[in-house]
Amino acid sequence: MRPLVHPAIEDISVEGIMHALSDPVRVAIFADIAMSNCSQNCTSFSSVEDKAIPKSTLSQHFKSLREAGLIRSERLGVEMQNLSRCGEIDKRFPGLLPAILSAHKIQNDARQHTAKTGRKKSIRAVAK
Amino acid sequence: MRPLVHPAIEDISVEGIMHALSDPVRVAIFADIAMSNCSQNCTSFSSVEDKAIPKSTLSQHFKSLREAGLIRSERLGVEMQNLSRCGEIDKRFPGLLPAILSAHKIQNDARQHTAKTGRKKSIRAVAK
DNA sequence: TTCAGTTGTTCTGAAAATAAGAACTATTGA
DNA sequence: TCAATAGTTCTTATTTTCAGAACAACTGAA
Numbered sequence: 001m002r003p004l005v006h007p008a009i010e011d012i013s014v015e016g017i018m019h020a021l022s023d024p025v026r027v028a029i030f031a032d033i034a035m036s037n038c039s040q041n042c043t044s045f046s047s048v049e050d051k052a053i054p055k056s057t058l059s060q061h062f063k064s065l066r067e068a069g070l071i072r073s074e075r076l077g078v079e080m081q082n083l084s085r086c087g088e089i090d091k092r093f094p095g096l097l098p099a100i101l102s103a104h105k106i107q108n109d110a111r112q113h114t115a116k117t118g119r120k121k122s123i124r125a126v127a128k
Numbered sequence: 129m130r131p132l133v134h135p136a137i138e139d140i141s142v143e144g145i146m147h148a149l150s151d152p153v154r155v156a157i158f159a160d161i162a163m164s165n166c167s168q169n170c171t172s173f174s175s176v177e178d179k180a181i182p183k184s185t186l187s188q189h190f191k192s193l194r195e196a197g198l199i200r201s202e203r204l205g206v207e208m209q210n211l212s213r214c215g216e217i218d219k220r221f222p223g224l225l226p227a228i229l230s231a232h233k234i235q236n237d238a239r240q241h242t243a244k245t246g247r248k249k250s251i252r253a254v255a256k
Numbered sequence: 257t258t259c260a261g262t263t264g265t266t267c268t269g270a271a272a273a274t275a276a277g278a279a280c281t282a283t284t285g286a
Numbered sequence: 287t288c289a290a291t292a293g294t295t296c297t298t299a300t301t302t303t304c305a306g307a308a309c310a311a312c313t314g315a316a
Contacts, residue, residue: 014155059294095223096228099226207264207312
């Protein structure tokens with residue numbers, strides 16, 4: 001088992017962050033970690049739609065977040081402690097993560113609302 | 129030639145935006161369009177490192193930005209007019225795009241600086 | 257008109273990234 | 287020592303992305 005890789009703060013890139021957070025499961029995981037600022041296990045996470053995600057896939061997702069510099073993972077016995085690196089990143093890119101997390105929350109709230117009121121999700125895209 | 133597809137504002141997703149801006153060429157293009165808020169041709173764009181990008185690839189990049197909802201493209205004779213949709217998006221996700229653009233600028237400035245002072249880009253990642 | 261030049265799109269095959277089952281590693285507690 | 291738990295790595299199938307080649311749409315000149 002090879003050691004966990006964490007980029008130095010100056011090697012964290014905007015593109016890397018964007019890419020890591022371009023996956024619905026990964027933003028959800030990261031939002032969880034960043035908001036609660038508590039650990040969050042790797043293998044137990046059911047996505048937004050409550051479908052179980054294979055643990056190999058989750059492991060890869062955590063790896064992506066880690067190697068993008070968004071979280072810091074530390075082995076704690078058999079489990080993993082995952083903490084967000086928001087503080088560090090906010091010094092380098094002020095306001096970036098708060099803005100993304102806030103947008104994510106806005107979108108989630110809107111989705112929950114439309115799910116409750118039963119509005120059909122409009123897939124229609126305006127063609128010109 | 130099929131019509132250009134633009135998502136309605138309520139169909140623009142954070143993940144979609146993140147994904148579109150997770151590519152160095154695409155952020156660069158988008159930053160250009162958003163900053164200058166002027167058109168920006170599709171086929172003439174040399175990336176950050178000044179290497180020419182094939183026009184088919186550029187066309188795809190513009191398509192990605194368009195379908196993520198970040199830009200609005202309109203055929204103007206033989207050319208294309210590309211405008212950012214920052215205004216609309218800022219109403220739905222306040223502060224998101226400004227934060228990303230600002231982070232992108234910070235990173236670019238830092239890169240230019242290290243390129244000038246010749247500091248070797250440290251790829252080293254702290255292994256634990 | 258017709259034709260060449262320009263701008264951008266679409267098609268296509270190769271290369272790269274992602275997803276998830278299966279096998280494996282590491283740690284703990286009985 | 288062994289079973290249980292938490293994660294990782296290997297591997298293959300699928301999906302995305304890249305970029306050359308062919309194509310489509312418009313313009314301006316002959």
